[in-house]
């Protein structure tokens with residue numbers, strides 16, 4: 111008999127279970143062995159708060175029940191409480207662990223996972239969402255095998271590289287069928303997501319703070335709480351898992367004024383003028399923004415201290431009056447005068463050596479005294495584990511936020527940790543620096559969001575370097591990536607959608623050629639890809655042609671009409687660019703088309719309205735017979751299906767995407783029964799009426815203009831990266 115052959119709920123180090131443990135406690139005598147035995151349990155309605163950590167919440171106690179299992183290690187006196195919250199919404203359980211030292215000596219926690227889950231077999235495909243700056247969240251998959259598969263971060267934030275969200279799926283699972291499980295951590299710092307398959311082919315999942323460089327002193331009488339982890343289960347494929355998570359995140363993670371409020375369409379100044387801003391320039395841009403229907407004007411980096419580039423002034427949060435003669439208030443009044451809301455960029459966690467703040471408090475940064483420091487974007491990280499640093503951030507930001515009529519704040523964080531050290535902690539507590547930083551950050555975010563409940567906060571960390579459920583507990587949206595290229599963004603957004611609602615992913619229309627990739631994509635595609643996220647613009651409208659601005663105006667008006675569906679609806683993935691890269695599915699777009707289309711649908715909560723998008727990567731001559739398959743419609747509701755006629759001549763822009771294509775129902779694939787449901791069908795037009803089941807199962811044939819020959823632009827309507835939006839408006843029976 112060995113514990114190794116049992117499924118364990120929270121395995122310890124140093125037993126007859128030789129797999130990786132959930133907990134490891136270093137005692138004064140050097141032993142790391144503990145043995146937790148059952149004491150008692152409670153079941154309570156609702157969801158308790160966690161000390162200093164963001165967590166899921168309920169509005170009413172009936173929405174969840176929490177089981178707390180109490181265990182004790184008799185040798186050390188450590189009490190362990192395992193918390194399990196089961197939500198009335200199907201398919202989600204959250205977990206966390208609380209340690210209280212009821213003994214007489216101090217111990218060190220070396221490992222304290224948020225969850226450990228032993229599964230009966232190893233028949234799973236592991237999916238991770240990896241990348242780097244400007245190419246976040248690429249899906250990487252492989253079959254689980256004996257040994258360890260893990261991703262994590264030791265960069266101090268949840269990282270561009272490996273998101274704290276992983277998926278296990280049965281090998282046969284697809285978007286709409288089969289068993290899929292998602293695991294996510296409500297935490298913004300160093301994490302580890304791991305699957306261990308033992309030689310008996312069982313799988314252990316552990317999720318929690320990365321034990322690397324973690325060592326938490328727990329003196330007698332004190333408690334430590336591990337962050338909460340979320341487990342999502344779906345019996346019907348990826349879409350079901352994602353939708354369960356989307357709903358859950360919108361109801362039990364995102365909170366406050368903006369939880370259910372429609373988000374404004376913004377224009378951000380960054381890609382329009384980078385650091386080179388002035389009141390005059392910004393007002394010119396804002397006037398153009400107002401003209402096309404934008405609602406919120408955001409001034410990005412460059413407005414404070416002596417900031418001309420990234421080498422100075424972080425920490426000195428006072429407006430540069432050479433750039434903004436009337437300060438923030440002067441500019442904000444003028445922006446409001448144009449009928450726009452006003453927002454700003456800040457990066458409160460950082461300091462440049464060239465700043466008044468660094469001169470005043472050189473010891474406030476995370477660096478090792480007397481040792482050379484690794485630089486990152488010319489800036490250093492403030493030691494947010496220190497109370498006085500947190501207070502500085504809270505007070506300096508409160509001053510900024512109340513100095514003008516500010517309705518939006520982009521909170522950036524542009525470097526990763528390297529040389530971990532806090533001059534405020536003794537040598538034996540240096541293993542606490544990274545977690546103390548995150549706790550300090552959460553205190554700042556909590557205080558500021560409570561003081562300024564009406565402000566719409568957007569998280570950012572050089573794009574998606576800190577995109578996680580911890581941040582979303584305070585800020586309802588996060589800038590998804592510094593890559594604004596529509597082709598890359600389509601993939602990035604789709605991959606975010608596995609674990610996060612797209613309303614939490616900010617996405618902007620930017621200029622062409624794109625600043626990150628130099629690629630040209632049609633304006634219409636840029637709009638369509640961005641409008642599925644938290645929508646905005648980030649380009650210099652003053653440089654744009656009249657026709658482009660006309661097109662934007664029309665796109666913005668359209669977005670406003672469908673905003674509620676896009677921001678609050680249920681999102682479905684259809685075909686994907688990723689299909690072309692999965693093993694055994696080809697990969698050559700030009701040869702077999704696998705992975706050449708991206709297909710999304712967003713359906714209103716009541717199912718009566720939907721917006722769809724079909725995007726192609728590359729034109730393949732003489733082959734494309736495309737069909738758009740909507741998803742999530744009500745089978746017996748009759749929908750008005752249409753795409754829009756575009757007035758402007760897009761050829762002026764150097765692309766051809768916007769000419770209207772004929773759309774018709776593929777009659778040959780319909781049964782008599784389904785056909786009899788038609789009341790009106792206009793044949794070769796984009797505008798007809800059909801029942802939900804007809805649309806979903808027959809599909810809408812997009813022919814034959816998707817492709818065609820090159821020399822005749824009457825036929826060749828869709829260039830590379832083209833996409834189309836489709837609208838479905840259901841008839842509601844009175």
Ligand code: GLA
Nearest residue numbers: 380410411570571572573592
């Ligand atoms: C980061 C952000 C960008 C922009 C710049 C400003 O890179 O991700 O969107 O705000 O900082 O310096």
